Amino acid sequence: MIKQLISIQRIPLSLSIASAIALNLWGTPSFAGDPFRSQNPHNIGDKTEAAFVAIFRDGNYKQAQIYLEEAVKLESNEPLAHAMRASLAYADGDLETMKTYADKTLQSAQQLITQDSLRGNLYVAVGHFLQGAYTFKTTGPVGAINKLSKVFEALDKAEEESPNDPELNLLKGNLDLILAVNLPFSSPEDAITRFEKYASPDYMVDRAIATAHRDLKQYDQALQYIDQALAKTPENPEVQYLKGQILLNIGIKNKSTEKGQEAFTYFEKAMTKKDQLPQSVQVSLDHDYGKVQNCMKENWKPGC
Numbered sequence: 001m002i003k004q005l006i007s008i009q010r011i012p013l014s015l016s017i018a019s020a021i022a023l024n025l026w027g028t029p030s031f032a033g034d035p036f037r038s039q040n041p042h043n044i045g046d047k048t049e050a051a052f053v054a055i056f057r058d059g060n061y062k063q064a065q066i067y068l069e070e071a072v073k074l075e076s077n078e079p080l081a082h083a084m085r086a087s088l089a090y091a092d093g094d095l096e097t098m099k100t101y102a103d104k105t106l107q108s109a110q111q112l113i114t115q116d117s118l119r120g121n122l123y124v125a126v127g128h129f130l131q132g133a134y135t136f137k138t139t140g141p142v143g144a145i146n147k148l149s150k151v152f153e154a155l156d157k158a159e160e161e162s163p164n165d166p167e168l169n170l171l172k173g174n175l176d177l178i179l180a181v182n183l184p185f186s187s188p189e190d191a192i193t194r195f196e197k198y199a200s201p202d203y204m205v206d207r208a209i210a211t212a213h214r215d216l217k218q219y220d221q222a223l224q225y226i227d228q229a230l231a232k233t234p235e236n237p238e239v240q241y242l243k244g245q246i247l248l249n250i251g252i253k254n255k256s257t258e259k260g261q262e263a264f265t266y267f268e269k270a271m272t273k274k275d276q277l278p279q280s281v282q283v284s285l286d287h288d289y290g291k292v293q294n295c296m297k298e299n300w301k302p303g304c
Helices: 046-056 061-074 079-091 095-112 117-139 141-161 166-182 188-198 202-215 219-232 237-254 257-271 279-297
Strands: none
Touching: 046 061, 046 079, 061 079, 079 095, 079 117, 079 279, 095 117, 117 141, 117 166, 141 166, 166 188, 166 202, 188 202, 202 219, 202 237, 219 237, 237 257, 237 279, 257 279
16 A cells, blocks of 8 residues: 555555455454454454465455455454455556545544554554555645654654564555655665564565565575465465566576566466456556566567
């Protein structure tokens, strides 16, 4: 979710969430619907947790939509449910629905502050962020920039409550990684170290760090982290696709047919579950699936 304002085509938050029984999503007892904390869980809600896992662990957005339709009704006081609903609406190009659920994210987060100041302030930040993303898309960057101060103000309040909280560090860490990768004179290493140490769940952490290393063109490190993510979520088509992207970049850099063939294999795996991904991801996957075949056919000719 934090990613949308900085790079409007990428989500996690573009906030990447299928078991029918939310109490057994991890193979161990769950904790009050909390996918972030194994100790001192917060009461998030089983439907919200199920949607989160369907997207980010399983890469099954269709199943997540079903869970979220229930979550926003049965767990309407949970801002994470509204935030995910807003993010999925954005992925579908439905900006008005996105705006509706961005507003609900902020409203429910403000109400949550009196019960759970950490999460309330965290999702106040997310709500402002999503509203800013909507403004960016509909009226341009000037109005969206005005939201940034509110995002960082709320994040600072959440961090004062518990600076090492895994949910806080997952969301804030994604923002830190994007800024570190894209801004000059920044330190991606520091952002990666803190993110890896404090954020959770691990499969999202590994995936985000792999993406950061990919964007930094540090492909060996990217492979290390994407392999860790795949070990935890081997059937997630988005993670399979990301490994294919990394391998394709290596193939282009080294003109390596071996890496190209490996990339093709991972793209093929992702293609078998393409229909459960957002339309924007399907388009990108189709493009790269064709690109790797064309590059190998043309012996890695520049611009292939």
